[in-house]
Amino acid sequence: MTANANVRPGSDELSADGAGPVPPGIEPGSTVAVVGTGTMGQGIAQVALVAGHPVRLYDSAPGRAEEAVAAVTGRLDRLVEKGRLGKEDRDAAVARLHAADGLAELADAALVVEAIVERLEVKQRLFAELEDVVGDDAVLATNTSSLSVTAIAGGLRLPGRFVGLHFFNPAPLLPLVEVVSGFATDPAVATRAYETAKRWGKTPVRCTDTPGFIVNRVARPFYAEALRIFEEGAVDPATIDAALRECGGFRMGPFELTDLIGQDVNEAVTRSVWESFYQDPKFTPSLAQRRLVESGRLGRKSGHGWFSYADGAERPEPHTAAPAKAPSRIVVFGDLGPAEPLVALFQTAGITVRRKKGEGFVALPSGGLLGLTDGETSFQYHKEEIVYFDLALDYAKASRIVLSTAERTSRETLEEAVGLFQALGKNVSVIGDVPGMIVARTVAMLADVAVDAVDRGVASAEDVDTAMRLGVNYPAGPLEWAAKVGWERLQDLLDELHKRYPTGRYAPSLGLVRRSYHEVAEENR
Secondary structure (H helix, E strand, O other): OOOOEEEOOOOOOOOOOOOOOOOOOOOOOOOOOEOOHHHHHHHHHHHHHHHOOEEEEOOOOOOHHHHHHHHHHHHHHHHHHOOOOHHHHHHHHHHHHHEEOHHHHHHOOEEEEEEOOHHHHHHHHHHHHHHOOOOOOOOEOOOOOOOOOOOOOOOOOHHHEEEEEEOOOOOOOOOOOEEEEOOOHHHHHHHHHHHHHHHHHOEEEEEEEOOOOOOOHHHHHHHHHHHHHHHHOOHHHHHHHHHHHHHOOOOHHHHHHHHOOOHHHHHHHHHHHHOOOOOOOOHHOOOOHHHHHHOOOOOOOHHHHOOOOOOOOOOOOOOOOOOOOOOOOOEOOOOOHHHHHHHHHHHHHOOOEEOEEEEEEEEEEOEEEEEEEOOOOHHHHOOOEEEEEOOOOOOOOEEEEEEEEEOOOOHHHHHHHHHHHHOOEEEEEEEOOOOOOEEEEEEEEHHHHHHHHHHHOOHHHHHHHHHHHHHOOOOOOOHHHHHHOOOHHHHHHHHHHHHHHHOOOOOOHHHHHHHHHHHHHHHHH
């Protein structure tokens, strides 16, 4: 809270300049100005417009604002054609939309949202000029996705009225908005921005000014672990993508997704977060991705990334094992933890299942073992052969199961494991001896980074999970998924990975270890 804030009678809302009460959100009749008329600026303008605000668009490039007005009008016309907007509402909205020739025309704006180039000095200069134009009660907001909200506001006379409003592209369609409080942001201003986003039909989440905010910080392992596994030479990109889609339940795999985003854009965000955290090994960029960018293979926009997008180009298929005979019987020792639902699936498929006490693994007729990945490697087992299988979001719905084997694993053991899952109607991919495999390793690291963000006060657990579901379409929030898998299991997996990669990348965060101990304590009560 800023020192010059005061409380208006009958209200506990504070203003940034001490002039009086702050309403819960920007009133619909109040003017919203958008500076920057690219795709994001136009999208934000459309959202504010449909919510009932007069909107002024400004761009420093001559003629761009007028072009943006025409583009937004065209989008409203298409909404009318699709029956999503009434003709009268469209006409009223268009009447409220205007291009501004200069910043002076934004003087009556209650909210100014900036969506210009991601350069700190340019944004700082813009807001310094805006502060001389708009009233002291106006809220100033940046849509930055990578720069410090605190730094942008650093030179302002009233930094308390400055906040981050990070929309996701396309802004009219995606519901998430990260409301980012800088070091000097007045809590009441953040609340006002939050309530405004809700009035606009969005789902806002609150977070502090940290590199990557919520989504771009927590999402890094989704890309980083896939790239690390690829760099180890054990799995190809198409198979990694298929594993995370068909087994993990993610909408897209990391390789196809970075091709869509742009390899240069994705790599720049990763590098920015890594550098902002003083080269924390958990965020280390990928050399393979760097080489891809240097070669000009930027993804769809260049016609080639991890995959080719040339006319007629065929997408590589994931590795899928040939049909194998399923064993008629298996023995399940102990509880399989998050993979326990497999037991009923095996039985439904006509496989005889015997249960015995044990530590959570399946014994195959050949004498080989089958177990859920725990971060160890197959070659560690000398007396028994073991085939690991990967974590799945939902084993009943998963259409693919991934197996990991050592070079010395016998063909008989591997075929029994493959046939067992094929009997459930699953495609099976067999990869090299990768500790933690694909889905489990990714989920463990997502959970670790997420819980660390929560414990450092970046955002609440609920907001982190909401942000990851809505911002990047994760099938479950990382913390929700971690609770389902079990914090102790995730800690054990990361501890094993840390032994094999002693760089600090996989060292479990204190928050994850704390939850693991609490979970064990509760179970032992």
